Amino acid sequence: MNFRLPLIACAAAVLSACGTTGALRPSTISTAEASQWVARDADTIILDVRTREEFAGGHLPGAKLIPWTDRDFEDRAVKELDRGKPVLVYCARGSRSGAASKKLATLGFQVRDLEGGINAWKRGGHPITPSR
16 A cells, blocks of 8 residues: 555645644844834834833834733734734833734734844844833
């Protein structure tokens, strides 16, 4: 009995499923890449998922705040963000934004997660907007 054909079909199905799942995984982006991307694409939504207090201490220019820890994060994201625009998500170091990015991707958003968060952004010498 020839086992190659079923084995090949099974492998193809697994690889195909991995590709589909991969679409739900947001990519990470370095601070240098993010800075260039935001500069050339005015439609990019910059989403800060830190707390209100952290946001008040300074944030990326043009950032919108929807704290990941808020119970209504998902509802607010769906209502307040445009699924047709790419979203750059960040937090302080990257853990909250990673979780938020995964959630946003499952909701149909095109998401990139800022690697290292706002801390890496600052270390890279990129501008921060002080809150008023």
